[in-house]
Amino acid sequence: MSAQGFGASVRRKEDRRFLLGKGQYTDDITLPHQSYAVFVRSPHAHANLGAIDAAKAKAVPGVLAVLTGADVAAAGLGGIPCGWAVKSKDGSSMVEPPHPALAQGAVRHVGDPVAMVIADSKTAARAAAALVDVDYQVQPVAASITAATAADAPLVWPDAKGNVCFDWHLGDPASTDAAFAKAKHVVEIELTNSRVAPNAMEPRAAIGHYDAANDHTTLYTTSQNPHLIRLLMGAFTLKVPEHKLRVVAPDVGGGFGSKIYHYAEELLVAWASRVVGRPVKWTSDRMEAFVSDAHGRDHISKAQLALDANGKFLGLRVATLANIGAYLSTFAPAIPTYLYATLLSGPYDFPAIYAEVKAIFTHTVAVDAYRGAGRPEATYLLERLVDKAARQLGIDRIELRRKNLIRTDQFPYQTQVALAYDIGNYQATLDMALASIDHAGYDKRKQATEAKGKLRGFGISTYIEACGIAPSALVGALGARAGLYEAATVRVHPTGSVSVFTGTHSHGQGHETTFAQIISEKLGVPVENVEVVHGDTDRIPFGMGTYGSRSAAVGGSAIVKAIDKIVEKGKKIAAHLLEASAADVEFVDGKYRVVGTDRAKAFGEVAFAAYVPHNYPIETVEPGLEENAFYDPKNFTFPGGTHLVEVEVDPETGVVEIAEVAIADDVGVVINPMIVDGQAHGGLAQGIGQALLEEAVYDADGQLVNGSYLNYVMPRAADLPFFKVGNHVTACTHNPLGIKGVGETGAIGVPPAVINAVIDALAPLGVTDISMPATPEKVWRAIQAAKKGA
Amino acid sequence: MAITLRVNRQAHTVDCAPNTLLVDVLREKLRLTGTHVGCDTSQCGACTVHVDGRSVKSCTMLAVEAADAEITTIEGLASSADGSSGRSGLADGGNLHPMQAAFQECHGLQCGFCTPGMVMSATDLCRRNPKPTEHEVRHWLEGNLCRCTGYHNIVKAVLAGAEAMGGKAK
Structure with a gap:
């Protein structure tokens, strides 16, 4: 209708204030008489709490209060609630442990908050926090899925036998067994989806301001959803009626999922403002963020793909163990279940699927949604498996996908894992991406790479995701405790x-x-x-x-x-x-x-x-x-597409360079192409980061060994090329705009394309597997091992 | 102790402890909150300002070290020597510095948190090297992390900004 309407790359209205340094992020806000909070956090992954002696801390000039779990209990504050209840196969409820805002009786991960120090200045609060004397009685630790599922593993929660939070499944085991019985080929894979830290550039922050004259609380917080925070605080944690609580999420510096959840610090600054009679501000340090923000991914999976003699998919079996951390974060149970296993059909026509998912408690910070949330895990599993099948059966990887992609005349398409895709054209996005990367010219580029003494690999991922979450009645039936x-x-x-x-x-x-x-x-x-x-x-x-x-x-x-x-x-x-x-x-x-x-x-x-x-x-x-x-949405939306990657690998050093990235997405109708492409770029960077650089590593004692920007490696400008981004639109059929959503596509589609490209590059040397992140060391070791084996 | 800083062409005398970081004086004492803090290990570059014209991570410098220096923050960039409006040649330049205008034109920012540091760093690059290549831009920005843009449009913005600042990109 207008020159600024749909399809116009209107320059952003919000940019001006950001470019002039006039954005207003939570930490930029200073309230009159504001005080500062610093948290004492557990240095141990598992310990019983003895006495907490705050005498020395309280003696520091400027200190207003030192609050502990006992004060939280005495004040009647509610525990941090979980927003999604998943039931196990046998119908039993998930184990839902208590989550006090400050630890009571025990700490269960490094970073678990034990005490809150409030002072006139951040300097005084910091100095005092170092003087809080906590008697930690260190207990055995299970800091990984493997450790937590071992026989006689230390228990994170006594009620969770074997550290299992829930044992859930989806799909039809009988029809899947039947499909495997008649299969000509069965291809198996075992893989991990590495644990990553979201790392929005703005660390979390919160300011609580209790106005005693009006008995009213204002919370400024780095949140992706202020109303949800008000709902949870009003009903469960602070326990005040909504009209007495205002939640403001001003400019927020990135989220990627990590700022969805109701975090203890939000409740605590709001409550502490009442206690000290002044506004209370807390701003996370980056190292503090690493041990207190929810992480993402962290799966171990086994899967089997059944194919007929022609390479047509007959069935899929998946068994996944998902690390859920020590406490249940707001959406945590939904991620490895309804946002993961429901996506296991991918863009493919599968007659039978059966998936089992066990969520495992560990002595680590919570795991919840991170850009893509479940869908990258499903895509990575499926696309690695399809590539492996192509190699095993000697079929071209693109052709095997073409043979099994859902055809346009099959929509609406009911999958075997609950979702009904309304529309898509997966062949069109595949063709578009292949043209964009000039796949026909690949051999020439490969020769040029080899002339430099390097190896070149081509990787592909055809993916789908489910967005626009979601019909309230449906998610309610699946365990969501809110409408969407x-x-x-x-x-x-x-x-x-x-x-x-x-x-x-x-x-x-x-x-x-x-x-x-x-x-x-x-x-x-x-x-x-x-x-x-x-x-x-x-x-x-x-x-x-x-x-x-x-x-x-x-x-x-x-x-x-x-x-x-x-x-x-x-x-x-x-x-x-x-x-x-x-x-x-x-x-x-x-x-x-x-x-x-x-x-x-x-x-x-x-x-x-x-x-x-x-x-x-x-x-x-x-x-x-x-x-x-x-x-209220009528269905999920189903963006999808093809992501292609070419890598160059230096066989002497193991260094992987991203040479080309070309993607074709179908995100539905596009309002602002400039913004939509920008969203794809950012997702791609995070996906490539996970594939090549990033991993949050806990040691056996539950210490996060790379919890700072010195050693948690995120992509920098020189690690990435320009991206070729294309869109092929099929309009969503059930919302008035025809939009599907673009925020996560990059992070979902690209990780398996990168790893498939690395394996393709190394295949001539005999390498068949590499896990994320494909660091130079890991690639070099894989090359050496293959050489020895040869 | 009292120290005098020249920030954005204005002198300010502030009282602070000798171990106070420059970024804390800018943010807490002068309320120049456009300079951001994204990490605690001098890695992210969100706190980048100009000290005597050179980009410096203000989390890595004591305020006392900056006494007598000419400091420019993102708030003062548009009114700095090469920042006058209308020189950008780009749409909607307004009173933005040409590099700021290029970031808007090229969609070189999303959440805006790393942006001040990116712009300050990029401006320093283009003053030293008026015609940087893509490769030079990517390596110059090694000290600035962005989690939103994948750097794609930041690199385009810096190349466009360099051109607008007077150099012709190689």
């Missing part, structure tokens, strides 16, 4: 400018621009005249926040519903002004027009009439022009 709709308010001001209030939260995604473009597209209002408001429970009626690539698909749909109501109301007003019947008025190009005539009223004129109702249908239409809407 989204809310929006569209307020048209008297002179025709517009404010949009969205329950989603932007922490880099560009909602202030994209959502303004929805208004521009639908109402013809220039984006400059649209303000998008997010991140404040006092300004926005409600919301479920931003994660799972849901903001445009679900939050955008709520905005469209509100716009539709505005347009309908405007028709009645315009009909009155035009002395016509509302049924004869249409809204086109930002104008209300009597159909078939040139009699029209501009949108701004109708807005003005709504607020200055001198000539107005006041008996039947209320003044004002503002509408609320809630949108």
